[in-house]
Amino acid sequence: MDSFKLKNIIKRTLIVLLVTLVVIQFIRPDKNVSTGVTDNDIAKMYTIPANVQVIMQKACNDCHSNNTTYPWYSNLQPVAWWLDDHIREGKSELNFSEFGTYKLLRQSRKLKKAAGEIEEGEMPLSSFTLIHRDAVLTAEEKAAITTWAKTLSQEILAKVPPEEIEADKKRRAERERQGK
Numbered sequence: 001m002d003s004f005k006l007k008n009i010i011k012r013t014l015i016v017l018l019v020t021l022v023v024i025q026f027i028r029p030d031k032n033v034s035t036g037v038t039d040n041d042i043a044k045m046y047t048i049p050a051n052v053q054v055i056m057q058k059a060c061n062d063c064h065s066n067n068t069t070y071p072w073y074s075n076l077q078p079v080a081w082w083l084d085d086h087i088r089e090g091k092s093e094l095n096f097s098e099f100g101t102y103k104l105l106r107q108s109r110k111l112k113k114a115a116g117e118i119e120e121g122e123m124p125l126s127s128f129t130l131i132h133r134d135a136v137l138t139a140e141e142k143a144a145i146t147t148w149a150k151t152l153s154q155e156i157l158a159k160v161p162p163e164e165i166e167a168d169k170k171r172r173a174e175r176e177r178q179g180k
């Protein structure tokens, strides 16, 4: 292939890429922003110490609530799609804005799991802390939020009727036996 042809191919490819980049800017996912705090919000149902609220706000709520604080670059595609994906997945697993819609047993479990994820360094996601440096939790912050989450998890569990816990245990054991 002569160099003239090659140059042409490169030029065309670049133009196609550029046009694609421009076009995708117009395809935007809906933003995860709602107004007001609903009655099902965890903060309306349970006492959350001020320092724990601050931690949740900066480290969890962008993906686990109905209100994301969007950084400027979230207006750029394909970044917004990628963010949207995380938010959707995070919310479907745990949504603090709709915590009250969960059954007590589920609430208790999610809080215990949250403490575990933080202790293991799984949450907040490393792709998030890479950019949100203030969401890298210090040892004290980790201790504050995990202690709160575990205590509340226990308190909620104490309100669940024993037969419900028993039935749930059986269901889980059954699922495990079936290898699911």
Ligand code: HEC
Pocket: 056, 059, 060, 061, 062, 063, 064, 086, 087, 089, 090, 093, 094, 110, 113, 114, 115, 117, 118, 123, 124, 125, 127, 128
């Ligand atoms: C950048 C988005 C993001 C941030 C920030 C984030 N999470 Fe998550 N979280 C996810 C996603 C996505 C999942 C589901 C996939 C997975 O487990 O990795 C998840 C899963 C979880 C789960 C598992 C739920 C279950 O039942 O399996 C818990 C608990 C959790 N997150 C708690 C937290 C807590 C607590 C924080 C703050 C300290 C936090 N997350 C910060 C995105 C996020």
